[in-house]
Amino acid sequence: MINDIPTHRPFDAFQAFVLDCKLFWTRQMFPEVRRAYLAKVAETGAQPKTADDVRALIGADTTTEFFGWFERHQQRMKYSGRHGLAVHYAQHRDLIREELNEPLPERLLRLNPDFVQPEYYTSIDIHQHPGGVWSDETAGYVYERGAKSTAPLLNKAESLHHRLTAQVLERAGRPVRAVADLGCGFGGSTRPFYMDHPEMDVVGVELSEPCLRLAARRAMEEQATNVQFVQGDAADTGLESGRFDAVTSTMVLHEMPPSHIRQMLKESHRLLAPGGISVHLDFLVRDDPFKLFVHYGHSARNNEPFMVPLNKMDMEAAHREAGFDSVEIVPFEEMSGALAPGMTAWRFPWTLIIARKAA
Ligand SMILES: C[S@@+](CC[C@H](N)C(=O)[O-])C[C@H]1O[C@@H](n2cnc3c(N)ncnc32)[C@H](O)[C@@H]1O
Numbered sequence: 001m002i003n004d005i006p007t008h009r010p011f012d013a014f015q016a017f018v019l020d021c022k023l024f025w026t027r028q029m030f031p032e033v034r035r036a037y038l039a040k041v042a043e044t045g046a047q048p049k050t051a052d053d054v055r056a057l058i059g060a061d062t063t064t065e066f067f068g069w070f071e072r073h074q075q076r077m078k079y080s081g082r083h084g085l086a087v088h089y090a091q092h093r094d095l096i097r098e099e100l101n102e103p104l105p106e107r108l109l110r111l112n113p114d115f116v117q118p119e120y121y122t123s124i125d126i127h128q129h130p131g132g133v134w135s136d137e138t139a140g141y142v143y144e145r146g147a148k149s150t151a152p153l154l155n156k157a158e159s160l161h162h163r164l165t166a167q168v169l170e171r172a173g174r175p176v177r178a179v180a181d182l183g184c185g186f187g188g189s190t191r192p193f194y195m196d197h198p199e200m201d202v203v204g205v206e207l208s209e210p211c212l213r214l215a216a217r218r219a220m221e222e223q224a225t226n227v228q229f230v231q232g233d234a235a236d237t238g239l240e241s242g243r244f245d246a247v248t249s250t251m252v253l254h255e256m257p258p259s260h261i262r263q264m265l266k267e268s269h270r271l272l273a274p275g276g277i278s279v280h281l282d283f284l285v286r287d288d289p290f291k292l293f294v295h296y297g298h299s300a301r302n303n304e305p306f307m308v309p310l311n312k313m314d315m316e317a318a319h320r321e322a323g324f325d326s327v328e329i330v331p332f333e334e335m336s337g338a339l340a341p342g343m344t345a346w347r348f349p350w351t352l353i354i355a356r357k358a359a
Contacts, residue, residue: 014083019149021074025067026152030294030346033058033067037290054293072301075128078146085146086130089138096138100213109216110230117207118233120257120306128303133185133208140214144186151348153335160334160350161250164281165192167332168246171354172277176245177201180271182234182264183252187215194219194227202227203244205237235263242273253282253353254307258318261310265322265355275359278324281332284311284351295349315353324355 040057041048048054058064079086089096117134126132127150133143154160169176177200181190184204194202204227206212212229219227232238234252247268253261268278285292292311299307319327332350333339 008088011083011088015078015085015145015149018074018078019152021070021077022149023152025070025074026346029063029067029070031344033064033294034290034344036061036063048289050289051293051296054289068297068301071298075302078149079127079129079142085142086136086138089141089145090136093138096141100137100210100217102217104216104220105225107228108219108224109212110228111209111212112231115207115209115231118260120260121207121255124305125303126255133211137210139208139210140186140212141210143211144188144214147188151334153345153347155335158335159188159192160281160332161189162192162196163334164189164248164250164279164332164352165196167352168248168277168279169197171279172246174245174275178244179203179246179248180205180237180239180244182237182247182249182268183207183255184211184215184229186211187218187229189248189250190215190227190229191218191222194224195222198224198226200226203239204229205232205234205239207231207233235260235267237267237271239271241270244271245273245276246279247271247276248279248281250281251283253280254304254310256310257306258309258313261313262318262321265318265324268355269323269357272357274357276357278355278357280353282310282351282353283307283349284329284353285349286329286351291349294346319355322355323357325358326355328352328354330354 037054037058044057046057048057078084081087121134122132124132127146129142129146131139133139179193179200179202181193181202181204184190184206187204190202190204193200204215206215206229209231212231215229234249256264272278283295285295295311296308299305315327315329330352331339332352334350337343338347
């Protein structure tokens with residue numbers, strides 16, 4: 001089994017180094033760049049409003065340049081090179097294939113052998129993951145392991161996925177009997193629904209076959225009987241209209257161009273029962289030009305080009321066009337204290353986008 005691979009010390013040591021780099025970047029470098037920015041604002045009396053205004057002020061500073069360079073290269077090292085994730089799991093290809101080929105209960109996984117991936121998806125090595133999260137049979141494992149160092153302050157026991165699940169159930173205002181998790185990846189965002197709520201009918205929809213196969217494998221290991229993973233496009237799932245009390249997604253909108261997001265919102269509306277709730281958790285910066293500058297920089301450095309157009313989208317208009325009457329956009333506290341004024345470390349601008357289908 002892949003989890004039984006003997007500890008490979010150089011790989012573990014290297015990935016621990018990458019994680020430490022990310023932690024240093026998060027806790028030390030980000031506040032340092034922010035301090036330099038605030039000092040420059042005070043010194044010049046400038047009133048920056050946009051990411052470009054901030055770039056004009058501090059973009060050429062050595063600290064800022066190093067901050068960006070460090071982020072780009074630690075992410076590259078995480079995946080590529082001798083002890084990178086993609087290389088490591090490729091060395092264990094036979095074991096992974098064997099594990100994924102073990103028979104699963106039939107209802108767990110519905111793949112589509114004729115599925116054609118959208119072009120926006122195949123044209124980018126998202127997150128600098130060579131081949132993206134879809135093209136290699138080991139990609140689900142690479143992604144699962146890689147997620148551990150993406151936002152290193154997050155606490156697994158009190159995970160953002162559990163927090164989102166709690167928010168969905170609370171905000172639904174009625175029993176949630178069925179939920180669709182669009183863009184479920186390897187099932188991290190689907191798991192709290194199916195594990196903690198065995199009475200729920202849970203469906204995870206995802207483009208990537210390797211991710212879906214790992215998601216189904218993990219659900220089998222958990223002996224879950226109330227979940228199905230389906231290969232499909234979140235913008236056109238083929239699932240039954242009106243089946244779900246809640247439709248959610250986590251970190252998916254920012255991986256799509258706006259035209260696809262608009263389609264996905266229409267699809268969310270179609271899938272919902274009357275009175276059902278749509279909750280998409282993603283990244284939006286609304287207030288602070290410095291955070292905008294860092295976020296847009298992250299988009300470029302991490303090969304996630306659609307973060308910028310997502311941030312510029314008119315969410316109200318897109319939801320109205322999709323059939324919703326209104327939308328609520330609120331900050332999301334992904335861990336205790338994340339929204340407290342004393343939080344100086346870097347964090348993603350987690351945001352909930354919530355809408356309800358008319359009853
Ligand atoms: C950042 S991951 C998040 C995965 C999961 N929701 C989680 O929170 O762990 C984004 C996922 O969206 C998937 N994705 C991107 N575009 C999609 C689409 N049009 N339909 C379904 N899934 C999509 C990607 O394959 C990827 O697995």
